[in-house]
Amino acid sequence: MGSDTNAQYVPEETDPAKIIVELCKLFYAQGWVTGTAGGMSIKDGDLVYVAPSGVQKERMNPVDLFVYDTKSKTYVSKPELYKPSACTPLFMACYEQRRAGACIHTHSQNAVMASLLWGREFRIANIEQVKAIPKVVEPGNLSFFDTLVIPIIENTAHEEDLAPDLEKALLEYPMAPAVLVRRHGLYVWGANVWKAKIINEAIDYLLELAVKMRHAGIDPAGDIGSEQLTRKI
Template sequence: MPSKLTHEEAEALVISDDPEHPANLISELCRDFYKLGWVTGTGGGISIRQGEHVYLAPSGVQKERIKPEHIFVLPFAQSSVPKPGSKRDFLRIPSKKGLSESQCTPLFWNAFTMRQAGACIHTHSQHAVMLTLLHPRDAQSFKISHQEMIKGVRIGGVGKTLSFFNTLEIPIIDNTAVEEDLTESMAAAMEEYPDAPAILVRRHGVYVWGNTWEQAKTQSECLDYLFEIAVKMLLAKLPLVGDN
């Protein structure tokens, strides 16, 4: 168990004049993602790991109105690996009533522990959702090649960037009624597809990670572009993989 912090020490974790501080970044990025339609209706979110601290956007709040004081802070070294229904260790819990930790917490931990990621973004992008709907119900993954934006995506989300001629493959898992319950199927897909930089969730959205928040953001943007063009290609009956 982490040592208990005083109120002042806990508050100091989210108070900073540095625009690059995770609490400030999460607030700013959520506003940007809201404008893109990725985190509307309180859904979606982002978590950033800085050293031994994990900063987490809250659930149950309009994402474009998040402030640094709304951010949860957890020690990366938990008493037990976060899983559905498990109790988490916290360094800081916001005092504002009605806020709760994100249901995405154990899924973010998948990215932190299985890919050593420094940040993970979850969006409810309509492009991601539509793409999963256009794939057959039993499709296990999405593939696309010969697209320039593939060059902005990294192997496994944290390795070398792909080339124009590489085929990008991202697993698709089925949605669940409770978001936490996606934890095991996400982990299984990450094990089966070690080169995948993200996980698509049918009728729900996508999880994307990176070594840093910058890389996670870049890859989220590149992938969203690829999801959108893939939807248009499928509707136009164009092959996703090939040189057309």
């Protein structure tokens, strides 16, 4: 192919506000941020972009976003119509404790169901999609034979009150790529927005699969072969 191919090339969007608006539309279509639920944030240098509280996530415009300067500790953009997201302290904890570049919070039903079926932590192993999850404490991703462990914290009446327990979970589970909130949803982060998107999608897939495995009588963290034994029985 000649120069015609290059003529069709569209550079990847780099404006954090536009990316948040675009991705929230995708997440809405997945049922992850419906009914104004959920949230998203990107850290660009000293600036933190956050979707506002209580808005329809699929109908936001870039100007609707809050932009907080972590250096001056002031908002450089604060839309008058809206309130800052109640997720903001939780996103800030992920930025500070995990050096994240972006955070996603969903009210995915897969996350809620998993939080009801597991106790203090969610575990899954020996599934190909686990390979999309970073090791966090060292470069590279988990292998097929590794176990993904996600801590589960209890819900609170107000979103911002989750922050102390989320911070504790981040300390207690240094390898965790996400935190589940019981009867509520999921917090995921990544080194940049595209990594956060991939990790969120992979974890949601694994949560959905694990719930189905449990219903089929298969232990999602069990040894390979245990499900065959179950089938024989």
